[in-house]
Amino acid sequence: MADESYHMTPQQFRAYGRDVVDWIANYYEEIETLPVLSQVKPGQIRSALPPDPPRHPESFEAILSDMNRVVLPGITHWQSPNFFAYFPANASGPAILGDLMSSALGVQGMLWATSPACTEVETHVLDWLVAMLGLPEKFLSSSSGGGVLQDTASSSSLCAMLAARERATNYRSNRRGCQEGLVAYTSTQAHSSIEKAVMVAGIGTDNLRLIEVDSTFAMRPDLLSDQIQRDRDAGLLPFFVSATVGTTSSNAIDPLAAIGDICHANNIWFHVDAAMSGTAALCPEFRHIQHGVELADSYTFNPHKWMFTNFDCNCFYVANRKALIDTLSILPEYLRNQATESGEVFDYRDWHIPLGRRFRSLKLWFVIRYYGVEGLQFQVRRHVAMAQQFLEWVKRDKRFEVAAPAPLNLVCFRHRGGDKINEDLMNRLNRSGDLYLTHTRLNGQFTLRLCVGQTNTTEHHVERAWSRIQEEAGKL
Numbered sequence: 001m002a003d004e005s006y007h008m009t010p011q012q013f014r015a016y017g018r019d020v021v022d023w024i025a026n027y028y029e030e031i032e033t034l035p036v037l038s039q040v041k042p043g044q045i046r047s048a049l050p051p052d053p054p055r056h057p058e059s060f061e062a063i064l065s066d067m068n069r070v071v072l073p074g075i076t077h078w079q080s081p082n083f084f085a086y087f088p089a090n091a092s093g094p095a096i097l098g099d100l101m102s103s104a105l106g107v108q109g110m111l112w113a114t115s116p117a118c119t120e121v122e123t124h125v126l127d128w129l130v131a132m133l134g135l136p137e138k139f140l141s142s143s144s145g146g147g148v149l150q151d152t153a154s155s156s157s158l159c160a161m162l163a164a165r166e167r168a169t170n171y172r173s174n175r176r177g178c179q180e181g182l183v184a185y186t187s188t189q190a191h192s193s194i195e196k197a198v199m200v201a202g203i204g205t206d207n208l209r210l211i212e213v214d215s216t217f218a219m220r221p222d223l224l225s226d227q228i229q230r231d232r233d234a235g236l237l238p239f240f241v242s243a244t245v246g247t248t249s250s251n252a253i254d255p256l257a258a259i260g261d262i263c264h265a266n267n268i269w270f271h272v273d274a275a276m277s278g279t280a281a282l283c284p285e286f287r288h289i290q291h292g293v294e295l296a297d298s299y300t301f302n303p304h305k306w307m308f309t310n311f312d313c314n315c316f317y318v319a320n321r322k323a324l325i326d327t328l329s330i331l332p333e334y335l336r337n338q339a340t341e342s343g344e345v346f347d348y349r350d351w352h353i354p355l356g357r358r359f360r361s362l363k364l365w366f367v368i369r370y371y372g373v374e375g376l377q378f379q380v381r382r383h384v385a386m387a388q389q390f391l392e393w394v395k396r397d398k399r400f401e402v403a404a405p406a407p408l409n410l411v412c413f414r415h416r417g418g419d420k421i422n423e424d425l426m427n428r429l430n431r432s433g434d435l436y437l438t439h440t441r442l443n444g445q446f447t448l449r450l451c452v453g454q455t456n457t458t459e460h461h462v463e464r465a466w467s468r469i470q471e472e473a474g475k476l
């Protein structure tokens with residue numbers, strides 16, 4: 001028969017789709033009963049899979065049932081309300097459904113012309129976020145700058161560095177390779193993505209200066225300024241500074257205003273990495289963390305961390321989009337089209353490294369509309385309040401000490417008994433499956449981190465986490 005095929009029909013899709021949505025809803029109902037940290041051994045998941053791919057079609061029922069049998073045991077439940085590790089990668093119903101819509105439309109939005117809605121919804125949502133987060137108006141698409149969605153903060157920090165490199169070398173590096181003694185700066189506490197960016201951008205890790213921090217783990221502007229001067233005196237070309245709003249280790253907040261002034265005085269590109277803590281700026285009372293952001297040339301934050309938008313979703317803003325586009329734009333004949341030639345549209349392929357791009361803004365648009373600004377603010381405030389409550393409990397227990405300021409939703413703390421005790425305590429808690437938390441080192445000491453940012457975490461989960469920590473500490 002001419003119309004015979006192996007494809008799933010719309011009728012089948014409807015039926016299986018219902019099964020999948022039920023599976024997801026059941027998963028969320030039962031997630032608390034599952035051990036947060038996956039308990040499997042290396043190779044265990046693969047050993048449950050057949051060595052060869054199926055020669056013949058399998059039933060959808062068989063595929064779905066392997067989600068329970070094969071996949072779930074190997075899942076660390078990032079969406080569990082008892083997940084307090086790293087920084088969150090939270091999700092929500094509207095985000096998941098928005099992502100499904102994006103999959104369904106399946107558009108490739110590299111150019112405005114290849115799906116105008118993909119570009120225009122994205123531009124619009126990113127403009128909304130400028131107002132929602134109190135960011136400078138120069139990041140609006142209606143001014144000299146604009147925002148774009150990328151996969152991760154790592155990618156957008158790399159793009160910032162590339163644009164900074166080209167600005168500093170008058171676009172020579174793109175042609176000849178990077179030969180101009182460029183030097184980049186960030187703090188000792190910055191995320192490793194900045195180090196990776198200097199590797200990928202051809203700057204070289206020898207030319208990344210890690211500036212020392214103060215007692216709150218924030219970058220010291222005086223030392224930054226001294227280092228820039230030393231590099232200038234040595235005939236080098238300082239071109240890029242990345243400051244962090246909410247470092248990964250301890251949520252330290254670099255002083256943006258002072259750092260931005262130094263960048264301006266030295267004609268250096270000023271990038272701000274607010275990967276997780278940027279979300280806090282939804283609430284006016286937390287916006288002090290980004291005081292000075294108006295001096296930034298670029299800014300990155302991840303709705304896929306704390307803003308209920310499932311991975312991956314990063315917002316990247318530049319003050320001068322021309323610098324970014326001139327850095328990354330190449331126009332082969334096969335992409336030429338009238339809309340591009342007219343100059344009236346954004347072609348987001350020129351704003352990041354990949355050519356192809358999906359309709360990633362749909363999930364963010366769904367989230368912002370479903371929660372509304374007040375809903376997002378409510379949830380963020382609640383997370384911060386829970387973390388602050390946890391901080392109080394830690395302070396009151398003489399066995400523990402607080403290891404760093406906790407301005408928002410991350411608490412760094414440690415048992416006074418030393419590194420070994422803290423490591424044992426963490427391992428016992430994580431092995432129990434009751435909760436998951438991770439560690440860092442601050443001033444050389446093993447330090448526990450508890451971050452409250454999971455969508456469904458409530459006061460009761462944080463209370464339970466603290467009582468489990470106390471209980472295990474009592475056994476050490």
Ligand code: PLP
Pocket residue numbers: 087151152153154155191193244246247248273274275276302314
């Ligand atoms: N910057 C900071 C401050 C982070 O905490 C992280 C991740 O935790 C990143 C960058 C990297 O984020 P991504 O995974 O989106 O590249």
